[in-house]
Amino acid sequence: MFTGAHVTENPAPKLSDPTTSVEHVRAALERHAYIGSSRIATVVHLAMRLQKPVLVEGPPGVGKTELARTTAAMLDLPLIRLQCHEGLDEAKALYEWKYGKQLLYIQMLREQLDDVLDGARGLAESVERLHRHDDIFFSEAFVEPRPLLQALREPDGSVLLIDEIDKADEAFESLLLELLADYQVTLPEIGTIAAAGPPPLVFLTSNNTREVSDALKRRCLHLYIPFPDAALEAQIIRARVPEIPAALRGELVAFVQALREMDLRKLPAISETIDWARTLLLLHVDALDADWVRETLNVILKFQDDIERVEPQLPALLRRAAGGR
Amino acid sequence: MEGTLIRFVRALRMAEVRVSTAETLEAFRATELVGWRDRQRFKDALGAVLAKSRAERDAFDDCFDRFFRVEDFSTDDRARSNDDADRQPDAIPAPDDGDGREAGRGDSAGNGAGGGGGSGGAEADRERSAGGEGTIDPAAARAPNTTMAPPVSPLGRLLMADDRPALALAITRAARAQRLEDIRVFTQQGLYTRRILEHMGRTDLLDEIAAREAAIAAPERRLGAALRTRYDRLRRQVRDHVEDRFNLHADADGSQLRERMLRRTRIDSVPRRDEAHMRRIIARMARRLVAAHSRRRRVTRRGRLDVPRTLRRNMRHDGTLIELAWQSRRIDRPRLFVVCDVSGSVARHARFMLTLLHGLGAVLPRVRAFVFCARLGEVTDVFRQHDPDTAMQHALAEHGHGATDYGRALADFETLALDDLDRRSTVLILGDARNNDADPRTDRLRRIRARSGRVIWLNPEPRAAWDSGDSVIGRYRAHCHQVSECGSLAQLERIVSDLLRRVG
Structure with missing residues (x-):
């Protein structure tokens, strides 16, 4: 039952702990099964210490979102996620008024309102009296926090993931600038709200469907995650799908690496490799052969065009994969 | 280190990586955090702070490898006496500072992490320099040292001491004293080379060489010949250094100046050889215009109130118009x-x-x-x-x-x-x-x-x-x-x- 004290040479890094180093971060990420290049660990470390947001770019499926998720797990902080899309605005991203609650309160407080207005002569005086109270319905009690505000309000800090920022409009980027630079937001009716605890660690991801504005880039650290090389990919598979036999892992990685050299509409990313490894594991496949690959090709290739292009090449690809073992 | 970083930022700007002052400050803080002993980590950290897109990152990698030349300072005494060819690729040089040697001596613990991305330039540099140095057998070069009196001129002593880091340090110091980073045009390279050599004590050395070569005693003449060989090598080294820094600091092909000219010149008098350059300018012009005008369009389109949507949206407020909906109508171009x-x-x-x-x-x-x-x-x-x-x-x-x-x-x-x-x-x-x-x-x-x-x-x-x-x-x-x-x-x-x- 009790296997003794769990000794870790590298204690889990804390958001504001000045003693953490790149090695700590890297080891901690690895403990959470996120295997990345040393560049990734360096950037995460810098982001924690410099309190700068990170703009993560790279092809889909290389683990951009996963990096934020793992960092949140590593720091033991809540992950607050904001998925961007066209037309995203303040009301969905930052805050909204609880209209229902406001109306309900006004209804309930009608009598008190009568008291307030009791004896007031003329419109001007009534309005004057109301003015003394008007802010109550636009106070923080009536604010419905959306992800950005929520992240600021977390008392112990948080990891804020702003996913696919390139899908949002440019107006939204401008909205983010204040948050990213000063970790505060300004609500016109209330004023400026600063982070309650340590400022959130912000990850922005982009698939580069459009160029993110310079102003935003300048406030962020930039991290580009490319497709991993064979060794790194094998490590990732080992961490994510530990049950898979080493030989098959080698073949699988070599096969996917070879695929990435082909001219395909959508190159298979790490997430596809992981899915494929899991699939093969479920099917109890011990070694790649043409039949199994043909059966399961749709796990790694997402377009019929691509599948049709790859199928005739299968024997050659498999030979390479066997060689790369 | 500050001076070095600032010079590096200048070099980056020349390479068309846009670096703001705020980012330079970030770079200092990042350097404090990760240190510069592990070359790859130092590079990653600076890269994350200074380069903001993939294109900039490529330019950054190239610039970094050229600026923080691996071979300049990476030999420490230990490595040199053991094996001349096998130098430490990942120790960070910090080329312009007094503590440069210490940096060179930096632990090789980070070697495993290094060599990852894009140090191709450094690799090539290392090979070239190894080839250059290889022409002189270290043992043979050292031999005269044991049999003859040491040279009297300071530069001569430095040359005969075979202390490459010290020599490289002397070159960088002389270069800094002569403000090599101000070099602007190609033709200044010879001048700067001469000035740097002069600063290092060229005159005294040449006098000594002449004196020794004219001497009667054989050891004297041998020393003279050895000094001459080393001086020639030094001159090459300084010239390479100047060329290197020129490529970094000066607008190497005068592109910025030429671009300004080309934009104003009448198109019919633009020389044929500048066509490629014109194309690049046009491409950039197009990008700039696209950026400027796509943004404007979004502002202008909040024009018209969308009445049905406004009414629908405000039904929950009992029909009171609180939120307005705007038509985001695409302008028919x-x-x-x-x-x-x-x-x-x-x-x-x-x-x-x-x-x-x-x-x-x-x-x-x-x-x-x-x-x-x-x-x-x-x-x-x-x-x-x-x-x-x-x-x-x-x-x-x-x-x-x-x-x-x-x-x-x-x-x-x-x-x-x-x-x-x-x-x-x-x-x-x-x-x-x-x-x-x-x-x-x-x-x-x-x-x-x-x-x-x-x-x-x-x-x-x-x-x-x-x-x-x-x-x-x-x-x-x-x-x-x-x-x-x-x-x-x-x-x-x-x-x-x-x-x-x-x-x-």
Whole structure:
């Protein structure tokens, strides 16, 4: 039952702990099964210490979102996620008024309102009296926090993931600038709200469907995650799908690496490799052969065009994969 | 380290990586956090802070590898005595500081992490230097040291000491003293090389060499010869260093200066060899225009209240209008009809303009292009399918024959496009209006004007030449909304920018 004290040479890094180093971060990420290049660990470390947001770019499926998720797990902080899309605005991203609650309160407080207005002569005086109270319905009690505000309000800090920022409009980027630079937001009716605890660690991801504005880039650290090389990919598979036999892992990685050299509409990313490894594991496949690959090709290739292009090449690809073992 | 980083940032800016002051400060803080002993980590950290896109990252990698030259300081005493060739690739040099040697001695713990991304430049550098040094066998070079008296000149002693880090340090110090980072043009390289050598004590050394070579005793002469060999090597080393820093600090091919010139020069007098350069400028111009105008469009489109949506949205407020919904109506972009004279005199203008318009696809999607000499033909598809240069060749091959005939061309344009013109169309005509004394047929231009929203004539000739000889620009002018001179890229950019503002 009790296997003794769990000794870790590298204690889990804390958001504001000045003693953490790149090695700590890297080891901690690895403990959470996120295997990345040393560049990734360096950037995460810098982001924690410099309190700068990170703009993560790279092809889909290389683990951009996963990096934020793992960092949140590593720091033991809540992950607050904001998925961007066209037309995203303040009301969905930052805050909204609880209209229902406001109306309900006004209804309930009608009598008190009568008291307030009791004896007031003329419109001007009534309005004057109301003015003394008007802010109550636009106070923080009536604010419905959306992800950005929520992240600021977390008392112990948080990891804020702003996913696919390139899908949002440019107006939204401008909205983010204040948050990213000063970790505060300004609500016109209330004023400026600063982070309650340590400022959130912000990850922005982009698939580069459009160029993110310079102003935003300048406030962020930039991290580009490319497709991993064979060794790194094998490590990732080992961490994510530990049950898979080493030989098959080698073949699988070599096969996917070879695929990435082909001219395909959508190159298979790490997430596809992981899915494929899991699939093969479920099917109890011990070694790649043409039949199994043909059966399961749709796990790694997402377009019929691509599948049709790859199928005739299968024997050659498999030979390479066997060689790369 | 501060000076080094600031110089590095300057070099980055030269390499067209935009670095703000705030980012420079970030770089300092990042350096404090990760240190500079582990070269790869130092590079990753600086890269994350300073480079903000993939293109910038590539430029950064290249610049970093050239600036923080691996071989400059990476030999420490231990490594040198053990194995001259196997130096530590990952110890960070910190080339300009007093503590440079210490940096060189930095632990090799980070070696495993290094060598990852894009240190190809460093690799090549290392090989080159290894090749260069390899010509002298260290043992043989050291041999005279044991048998003869040490040289008297300080530089001579330094040379004979075989302490490469110390020598490299001396070179960088001398370079700094001579303000090598201010080098601007190629021809200054020799001068700086001389100055640096002078600063290091060249005169004394040369005197000593001359004296020893003239001496009678054999050991003396041997020492003289050894010094001469080493001095030659030193000179090469300094020259390489100067060239290196020149490439980093100076605007190496004078591109910025030349770009300013090229933008203002009249297109017909731009030398052929600068065509590639012009293309790059045009590409950048297009990107800038796209960026400026796509943003404007978004602001202008919050124009009209969307009444049904506003009412629907405010039902929950009991019909009180609290939130307003705006129509995000896409502006129906007016069509642009470009008509270019491609006869010899204005063909280049046509090409640059079509290239530029082609690059504006993102903000100007509906462009139809026509070219003419004697007859006019549509080249919209050609430009859509090929890159601008190939497209232009096709267009010229097909339509670039005969004597220019504006009247005829206008007639052809009417046949091809008159029915498609409406009040939102803009017709852009590029040509010198030199009609070879044929009938200009201004009535046709008048008809085109009547059908379209705007007719703009761009004349590549300087204003002074208008209406001289067979130019009939004055007669066409009456039927255009605007006639502008468009002789240089700068003028072209201004016109296109105005055009985008109007149509956008």
